[in-house]
Amino acid sequence: MSIIDILRDWTNRVFGHIEGLVLLGLITICLVVLLTVGFYLAPVIAGLVVAFALHGVVKQLILWRIPRLVAIGGVLVLFIGAIIALFIVILPLVWAQLQNLVTQIPQLVSALQAILTEFAINYPQLVPDAFLESLNVTAQAQFTNLGGQIVQQIVQQLPNLVWFLIFLLLVPISLFFFLKDHKQMVEYLRRVLPKNRPLLDEVGRETIAQMGSYIRGKLLEILIVGGVCYIVFSLFGLQFAALLSLLVGLSVIIPFVGAAVVTVPVVIVALVQFGWTWDFFFVVIAYAIIQVLDGNVLVPLLFTKANDLHPVVIIVAVLAFGGLWGIWGVFFAIPLATFIRAVINAWPTKISVDGDDPDSPPQPQSVSAE
Structure with a gap:
């Protein structure tokens, strides 16, 4: 079998399924709408x-x-x-x-x-x-x-x-x-949508569940991290405590990079105010403890499926979607990466289950409106 025959067979198996075409069409429409209006x-x-x-x-x-x-x-x-x-x-x-x-x-x-x-x-x-x-x-x-x-x-x-x-x-x-x-x-x-839509239902279920839990978890993380930082900074008498706490809270929107960037103003303000004293080191240590607890305790409690993504995938998603849609792209980088993963994982599964009869797929339970 030649390479052309292999490519033709792969194209027929992957893009010959009506659900795949519908899903690609929906993704294209959403991208066009977001990029234009x-x-x-x-x-x-x-x-x-x-x-x-x-x-x-x-x-x-x-x-x-x-x-x-x-x-x-x-x-x-x-x-x-x-x-x-x-x-x-x-x-x-x-x-x-x-x-x-x-x-x-x-x-x-x-x-x-x-x-x-x-x-x-x-x-x-x-x-x-x-x-x-x-x-x-x-x-x-x-x-x-x-x-x-x-x-x-x-x-x-x-x-x-x-x-x-x-x-x-x-x-x-x-x-x-x-x-x-x-x-x-x-x-x-x-x-x-098509009546028989196992691929769309599976992707839809995972995307909706991930999107809702991610947004709720991220908002809670912003409130908790920002609130704890404000309390700690105020106890140490750090200048600009509210401003710095807001920056630290919002920094959790950008995984990995946000925490590193916002550390700079916190350290500079503490260093200028306290100098090379124990108060400076106490502030830095307390801030480091907050970041460690956020990454190793709070995030695993608030998020589940997001933790399955490799850190490199998360960084690439943040850079790519942030470049496309700014702060919104950064905020939804992880759900969008999870959506892409759901499509990739579900697509070959459905093809192998459907076999040679794409018009007679098994009927799954539909996505609940609740």
């Missing part, structure tokens, strides 16, 4: 994301014999209350600390240079003179006008304030209808 659909997409996170709460309330509309209304009120608390309590504190940081950047840079110079004098074998001179030149060039650059960037983003307010208004509305009418939406999707 994804920005304008951001409120709807955000509402869908939050619905994945809160659907389990609504389902549990219904199991407790609370009427469906009452459960949805209660969850929606809690969500809106959390958003209001974010803007009234947390963001003003973070904004005040950010303004304070911007005004203190020249002093922070000077203090950091003095500390590093003293360290180089005491330990010349560890810090070459050329490195120290290069560091001083870079610091003067990059950080002297950093405060003005930050303010300028913030001012440039002010025209987007109207779009942001519209976004905040439409997200709760989208969330309400996704929670209220998700059964009708799922039923409509079933009607337009």
Whole structure:
């Protein structure tokens, strides 16, 4: 058998199945929509994301014999209350600390240079003179006008304030209808798909379960890590505790890379404030303990299937999807990687089960609307 015959046979087996063509078509449509009008659909997409996170709460309330509309209304009120608390309590504190940081950047840079110079004098074998001179030149060039650059960037983003307010208004509305009418939406999707769809059902079950658990787990991880860091930083009296805690909490969105990047400002602020004292080392040790507990205790508790992905796969997914869709791509890198894995794992299984009669596949249990 020639190579052409082998390729033709493989193409017929893989792409000759109607489900495979439907799945490829759905993926293509989703990609085209996201790449063309994804920005304008951001409120709807955000509402869908939050619905994945809160659907389990609504389902549990219904199991407790609370009427469906009452459960949805209660969850929606809690969500809106959390958003209001974010803007009234947390963001003003973070904004005040950010303004304070911007005004203190020249002093922070000077203090950091003095500390590093003293360290180089005491330990010349560890810090070459050329490195120290290069560091001083870079610091003067990059950080002297950093405060003005930050303010300028913030001012440039002010025209987007109207779009942001519209976004905040439409997200709760989208969330309400996704929670209220998700059964009708799922039923409509079933009607337009083939009746015999074992591949689609298997991929759909794994993707929906993974997406919901991942979003809920990631939001909980952000709250827990950020909250614990704020408590620890406040106990040590670390400056900019709220701002740094917010950065640490949001850093968990980016696996591996986020924790490494956010460590730099934490260490710099602690070093400038405390110098080479025991307080500095206590802050760094406490922060390291938080990161270790997050990676080895909290993440295994909150996530299950995500842990099956190889770290290299996760890093590649973060880089690839982050490059395509920015922060949304980074946030959903692991679920999207899991979706691709589900397609790869399910596709040959279904082909081998279906044999030579792709029109008569076994009928599995359909995806539950709940």
